[in-house]
Amino acid sequence: MPYYGYFNGAIQPVDQIGVGITDLGLLRGYGLFDYFLTYNGRPFQWDLYWARFEKSAGRMNLPLPLTKEQTYPILLDLLARSGEPNVAFRFIMTGGYAPDSISIVTPNLLMLSEPIHPVPEWQYERGIQVILDDYVRETAEVKTTDYKRVMLLHGAIQAAGAQDVLYHKDGEISELSRSNVFLVMGNRLVTPNRNILYGVTRRTILDLARDDFQIEERPVLLSELYEASEVFTTSTNKKVLPIVRIGNLPIADGQVGPVSKQLLARFMAFTGR
């Protein structure tokens, strides 16, 4: 069955939705989004994702046209129409149509159901490699549609045999292009607390790890990667994905470590899968 999407009040197959060319997301890069999955036929951590979307919208001065309560049944409708047990949802809200190509009148809200694209299994087994990039995302804490940087780095990532990029600036690391980063240092779990998108999966892992690890949310230096016994990244789609090489540096012995595996298992148990 085709996937369906909601666009400004109407539900249509996603391949039939057309956005007009005065949309400020398209013309001016003025858009935000969010992305989450269903597990067992229910939007996972819906409360947290909605709260973040609402906060991002506020930061971008875009009034949400729907309440949380109005939105939820639409999601269930889209899920049912997909014919799939589980889907991904992508929310996109832009500055809307601008007759003068710059001023916001009414935002455009798109809510799309999509197939889930799971991370290839080998990446969990062998870990991924990332390149380093001297960069920090503008307004990183707002989930905007600004992903130019990683797209420009596509060739460099491929050429390095890597899968993603870790951003750092002034000696401090922040995040991967679309996911958070954690360092395991003995019994400590360390993760940056600024210049990042505050990931829902990041938050969940911190909660799931709190009883067994000493949690440190703080600025993290690039040089601390040398001391880490494991590094992993977290996101909605990646869940807990080990990183075994960063730039030219293998993390510890360059193998996937036990903490990453254990936290992934704990996270999957928490999803009910």
Next chain:
Amino acid sequence: MPYYGYFNGAIQPVDQIGVGITDLGLLRGYGLFDYFLTYNGRPFQWDLYWARFEKSAGRMNLPLPLTKEQTYPILLDLLARSGEPNVAFRFIMTGGYAPDSISIVTPNLLMLSEPIHPVPEWQYERGIQVILDDYVRETAEVKTTDYKRVMLLHGAIQAAGAQDVLYHKDGEISELSRSNVFLVMGNRLVTPNRNILYGVTRRTILDLARDDFQIEERPVLLSELYEASEVFTTSTNKKVLPIVRIGNLPIADGQVGPVSKQLLARFMAFTGR
């Protein structure tokens, strides 16, 4: 008559063009654009605008689907259909449709004809005010669709009774949100040469002024605004627009000066209007 646009090979009224929701301009802010006018029924400085668009496309790794020679007759067709003697053209090229929402397959190219929105006459007579913002555009020399910053500043600009923003970083000024900046200092015409979009109008003004002024293209300090006898901004649409106040600082006596007026007149003569 309606304005028409070209989208991936088809010409349609602009209000009937729909862009699919997997477009990377929309999903990931991966897009570039350009904007130019016709004067006397001909695209003004077409060679320079095309060269810039081609360069921007190269920097974004987006192959142009049309040559310059294929594009020009399309522009004349769009102009003729508008029924107007003169129009604005807006080119938008994005990363195209991405089934996986991140990888570039084939770019989407839009070429739109639009009504020209001239700057209100009072702004030329009385000059504009701008606020200051501690910021520098990423890859400023590429004309991307990234204009989040100025849109987020909309309220601050309004509250200050201003019309635009001047970006500065580390004591150095660069550009306004969508136009270049010039300082008049006696017989010298001074304009930043880095962290800017290299405007076609900027280039034209430099050429038109070269015989009568000492031209300085170089890094320009914020503090030099105190010494300027006039400041003006240039762009395709603004042409030569005086700035009489920057933040809390009136430029010289806060009046529109003779050099701005003279260069505007010279520019208009050059357009053949």
